[in-house]
Amino acid sequence: MPSPSEQLFARALQLIPGGVNSPVRAFRSVGGAPFFTKSAKGATLTTADGRELIDFVCTWGPAIHGHNHPRIKAAIAAALEHGTSFGTPNPYEVEMAELIVDFFPSVEKVRLCSSGTEATMSAIRLARGFTKRDKIIKFAGCYHGHSDSLLIKAGSGALTHGHPDSAGIPASFALETIVLPYNDTAALDAAFAANLGKIACIILEPYIGNVGFIKPDAGYLQYVRKITAQHGALLIFDEVMTGFRLSRGGVQEVEKIVPDLTCLGKIIGGGLPVGAFGGRADIMDHLAPLGPVYQAGTLSGNPLAMAAGIAQLRLLDEVKPYPRLDALGRQVCAAALAAAKAKGLPLQAPQFGSMFSLFFTPTVVRDMPTALTSDAKLFGRFFHACLDGGVYLPPSAYESWFLSTAHEGAAIDRACEVITKSIQSL
Ligand SMILES: *Cc1c(COP(=O)(O)O)cnc(C)c1O
Numbered sequence: 001m002p003s004p005s006e007q008l009f010a011r012a013l014q015l016i017p018g019g020v021n022s023p024v025r026a027f028r029s030v031g032g033a034p035f036f037t038k039s040a041k042g043a044t045l046t047t048a049d050g051r052e053l054i055d056f057v058c059t060w061g062p063a064i065h066g067h068n069h070p071r072i073k074a075a076i077a078a079a080l081e082h083g084t085s086f087g088t089p090n091p092y093e094v095e096m097a098e099l100i101v102d103f104f105p106s107v108e109k110v111r112l113c114s115s116g117t118e119a120t121m122s123a124i125r126l127a128r129g130f131t132k133r134d135k136i137i138k139f140a141g142c143y144h145g146h147s148d149s150l151l152i153k154a155g156s157g158a159l160t161h162g163h164p165d166s167a168g169i170p171a172s173f174a175l176e177t178i179v180l181p182y183n184d185t186a187a188l189d190a191a192f193a194a195n196l197g198k199i200a201c202i203i204l205e206p207y208i209g210n211v212g213f214i215k216p217d218a219g220y221l222q223y224v225r226k227i228t229a230q231h232g233a234l235l236i237f238d239e240v241m242t243g244f245r246l247s248r249g250g251v252q253e254v255e256k257i258v259p260d261l262t263c264l265g266k267i268i269g270g271g272l273p274v275g276a277f278g279g280r281a282d283i284m285d286h287l288a289p290l291g292p293v294y295q296a297g298t299l300s301g302n303p304l305a306m307a308a309g310i311a312q313l314r315l316l317d318e319v320k321p322y323p324r325l326d327a328l329g330r331q332v333c334a335a336a337l338a339a340a341k342a343k344g345l346p347l348q349a350p351q352f353g354s355m356f357s358l359f360f361t362p363t364v365v366r367d368m369p370t371a372l373t374s375d376a377k378l379f380g381r382f383f384h385a386c387l388d389g390g391v392y393l394p395p396s397a398y399e400s401w402f403l404s405t406a407h408e409g410a411a412i413d414r415a416c417e418v419i420t421k422s423i424q425s426l
Contacts, residue, residue, distance in 0.1 A: 004048040005035045029396040030380040040067035042406035045392060053392040054415045058402035061209075061241050061266040064325075064354070065315055066406025072270045072311045079307035085299060092306030099313045100268070100276060104249050106258045110278030111287060112301045116240035116265030117145025119275035120203065122295045123261045124149055126277070127201035127234040129293035130286045135195055137202040137233075138162075139182040141368030143210035144203055144238050144263075154179040182208060182367045183216055185223050192231050201234040201261075206251035209241040209400040211371045212357035213350050221255050228260075234283065240265035240275070241400070244313065246353045247322055254352075270308030273299075321405045325354035328403045328412050332356065335416040339423035348374075354403035358382075371398060378426060385422035391415050 002010065012019035020026045020034065027034045036048040043066055045055045058064070065072070079092070093112060100110050113119055124136055124147075136149060144150040148169045152162035162179040164171060178195070180187045182204070192199060206221055208214040228235040237259040243250040244267040252259055261279035268274050278284060288294045299305075333349040336358050340347035346362035359365050359374035360382075379397035386393050391414075394401055407415070 006033065008036045008048060009033050024394075024396055024399070027395045029376060029398075030383040032384065034395070042066040042068075043404060043411040051390070053387070053390055054407070054411050054418075055392050056401045056403070056415070057392060057394050058404050059271060061245060061400075061402050062269060062271050062312075063402075063404050064245060064267055064321065065312065065319070066404040067271075069312075069315070069406075071315055072308050075270075075307045075311035076272070076304055079303050082303065084304055085302055087298070090301065090303050090306070092303050092310060093301035095310055096268070096276075096301075096306045099310060100264065100278060103244065103313065104252070104262055104264075104278070106252055106260075106280075107262055107278035108281040109284035110276050111284065111295065112306075113275040113277070113295075113297050114273045114299050114302070114305075115145070115275045116238075116263065117147055117275070118297065119240060119263040119265055119277040120144040120150060120236075120238055121147035123236050123263050123277040124201065124203060125295065126283065126286060126293050127236060127261065129291070130283050131200040131232065131234060133198055133200040133233075134176050135178060135198045136176065136200055137178045137180055137188075137191060139180055139204050139208075141182055141208055141211035141214070141371060142203075142205045142238070144205075145240075148173050149177055150203070152177040152179055154181075181369075182214070183220055184367070185220065188224065188227055192227060192233075196231075199231060199233045201236050202228050203236040203238055203263075205238050205241065206255065206257070207242055207246065207352060207355070209355060210398075211368050212359055212365065212374070212398045213352070213355050213400040214357075214365055214367065214371065215350055215352060216255075217366065221251075221257055225257050225259070234260040236261045236263065238263045242355070243267065244316060245402075246355060248316065267312060268309045269305050270310075270312035272302070272305035272308045274302075274305045274309055319405060322353060324405060324408060325403055326352075328407055329354050329356050331412060332401070332403070332416060332419065333358075335420050336423060339420040343423055343426065345378075345423065345426065355400045357398075357400055359397070374398070381426055382422055385425050386418055389418035389422060391418040391422075 039046045045053045140154045151165045153165040162177045239250040243264045265275040329351045333351045348359040360378045361373040363373045376397040
C-alpha cells in the first residue's frame with residue numbers, strides 16, 4: 001500500500017511537471033521521492049504520512065520565527081476581516097514601506113512586488129533605465145530568481161559574455177550579462193576595463209546562499225562598492241535571502257556598505273508571497289508613474305501579505321533574535337565538524353548566524369568551483385540518514401540551511417544528535 005505522500009506524488013506527477021512547482025522540491029539531487037507536508041508549527045513539519053520532522057529549510061528562509069507563529073497568524077486573520085485584495089493603495093503598504101526604510105537605511109524609497117524574482121528583475125531594469133547602459137555583471141553561483149537576464153551561467157573565459165542557463169533564453173539576451181567568479185577582484189577589474197561605460201550594474205548575493213553558504217573574503221564587498229562607484233555602475237545587493245536574517249539590516253549592515261539598490265523577499269512576506277526592491281530616491285523615482293521605467297503588479301502590496309510581513313518584522317525587533325540564532329548555527333556546525341573529524345571525513349562548514357552549509361570536501365569553499373568540489377553523493381546519503389532520523393535538511397548539497405528561533409532547546413539538541421549519528425553512519 002503506497003503511503004499518503006507516495007499517493008499524492010503519483011497524482012501530482014500526472015498533472016504537474018515533475019510533480020513539483022519548484023524543481024529543488026523534487027529531491028532529484030539527493031535521490032528518492034519527496035514527502036508532502038500537511039502542516040508545520042515551530043521547528044517541525046508534519047508530513048502527510050504523519051511523521052514529525054525537525055526542519056532546517058524553514059520554507060527556504062522566510063520562517064525565521066518558526067512555522068505558523070501565532071502572532072503572524074493573528075495578523076493575517078485580522079487583515080482577512082477587511083478583505084483579501086483591493087486593487088487600490090492600502091494602509092498596510094505604507095506601514096511596510098516605513099518598516100523597510102527603518103530596517104535598511106540605504107533604502108530611501110521602495111516598491112513592493114510579489115516575489116524575489118520580480119524584485120531582482122525589476123531592479124535590473126531600473127538600473128539599466130537609470131544608467132542608460134545595457135550590460136550587467138553577475139557572479140557564478142549567485143541565484144537571483146528565474147528571469148531571463150539573470151538565469152545566465154559563465155562563458156568559457158572570465159571576460160566573455162555568459163550563456164543561457166536554461167533552454168528558452170535567447171543567446172542574444174546572454175550577450176548582455178557578464179558572469180564573473182565571486183571573490184575575485186582581478187576579474188572585476190578586467191571586466192570593467194573591457195566594457196568601459198557599458199556596465200549598468202553589478203548584482204550579487206553579498207553572502208551567497210544559493211550554491212550553499214559562502215562568505216566573501218575580507219575587503220571583497222568593499223572593493224565591489226568602490227569599483228562600481230568609480231565606473232558609474234549601480235551596486236545591487238540581492239538580500240532576498242540574507243535580508244532580516246543575518247542581521248536586522250542584512251549583510252549591508254554587517255559589512256557597513258551602502259548599495260544603490262537592495263532586493264528583498266522571503267522574510268518580509270512572513271510566509272506569504274512578497275518581494276521588494278528599493279534604494280536611492282533619485283534612482284527609484286525613475287519608476288513609473290514618476291519615470292520611464294515600467295513595473296507593475298496586480299497583487300503587489302497585497303493586504304494579507306503585508307499584514308503577515310509587518311507582524312514578522314515587528315516581532316524581529318521584539319525578540320532581537322540574532323545572537324541566539326548565531327549560537328544555534330554554531331552549535332550545529334560544531335557538532336557536524338566534530339563528528340566528521342572523528343570519522344575522518346573532510347568537511348567545511350561556513351556559517352554566519354542562522355545560515356550555513358555542510359560541504360563534504362577538504363577544499364576551503366570560497367566560490368562556485370570550490371563549492372562544487374563537495375561530494376554530492378555522500379551528501380545524498382547523509383541527507384537520507386538524517387531524514388530517517390527525523391531531521392529534514394535542504395535536499396541538495398548546494399543549498400543553505402536555515403534556522404529559526406523555534407529551534408532553540410530540545411529541537412536543536414535532538415537535531416545535533418541525529419546529524420552526529422548520520423555522519424557516523426556514512
Ligand atoms: C529565493 C531567492 C530569489 C528568488 O525569490 P523568489 O521569491 O523565489 O522568486 C532571488 N534571490 C535570492 C538571493 C534568493 O535567495
